Amino acid sequence: MSYRRSDLMEERMTRNRERIVHAARTLVSVGGFREAQVAAVAAEAGVSTGLIYRYFPSKTELFVEVLTVAIDAEIVILRGAAAAHTDARDQLGAAIEAFVRRALAGPALAYAFIAEPVDPEVDAERIRGRRRFGEVFRDILLAGIERKEFPAQDADVTAACIVGAFTEALVGPVAPILKEKTSGPALVESIRAVCLRAAGALDTR
Numbered sequence: 001m002s003y004r005r006s007d008l009m010e011e012r013m014t015r016n017r018e019r020i021v022h023a024a025r026t027l028v029s030v031g032g033f034r035e036a037q038v039a040a041v042a043a044e045a046g047v048s049t050g051l052i053y054r055y056f057p058s059k060t061e062l063f064v065e066v067l068t069v070a071i072d073a074e075i076v077i078l079r080g081a082a083a084a085h086t087d088a089r090d091q092l093g094a095a096i097e098a099f100v101r102r103a104l105a106g107p108a109l110a111y112a113f114i115a116e117p118v119d120p121e122v123d124a125e126r127i128r129g130r131r132r133f134g135e136v137f138r139d140i141l142l143a144g145i146e147r148k149e150f151p152a153q154d155a156d157v158t159a160a161c162i163v164g165a166f167t168e169a170l171v172g173p174v175a176p177i178l179k180e181k182t183s184g185p186a187l188v189e190s191i192r193a194v195c196l197r198a199a200g201a202l203d204t205r
Helices: 007-031 038-045 049-055 059-083 088-105 107-114 120-146 155-174 184-198
Strands: none
Touching: 007 038, 007 049, 007 059, 007 107, 038 049, 038 059, 059 088, 059 107, 059 120, 088 107, 088 120, 088 155, 088 184, 107 120, 107 155, 120 155, 155 184
8 A cells, every 4th residue: 555645744845845945045135045054044944954955955956946936936026017017118127127126125135046156056047047037028029029119139039138138237236245336226227228228129218
């Protein structure tokens, strides 16, 4: 007779996993991945280190999960920001603005997700995340091209360039060492305008 986990056990395992990931993200948001050591995550989550290793055999796998969950949430936010507008240019601008504002509001987390030195597996997940962000902008661009709101172009290439532009522009302002003194609102507007120009549109605001 095969053993089958009860619904209650499955729910408990899911809660434990979510608690661990949330604790790791909390620590990353304060001091980057370097602060999210397994012992610190266990203390933050109120669990043993052994329980963490039961769900995540390595710290790298935990960090990949933290990134994946965060990217999922950011994509929902970007699509929601875009959906609040009908014009593709406004949709593109709103999505970019949402990302940049959130990055500036949480610089340690943003730096960890964009540029902090990490293991190759974590960096590979960051690259996948950028591609997924690119898909959000590609969809906006394709709709805008179809409605003649953007000029004809390779939407995949433009979307990749837009993601590259705003992530690179954020590295200095969110880096814990550089701490560039760039005005938040001015930076948001500059990045928005550059990305709109990359898509062949002017910022009408």
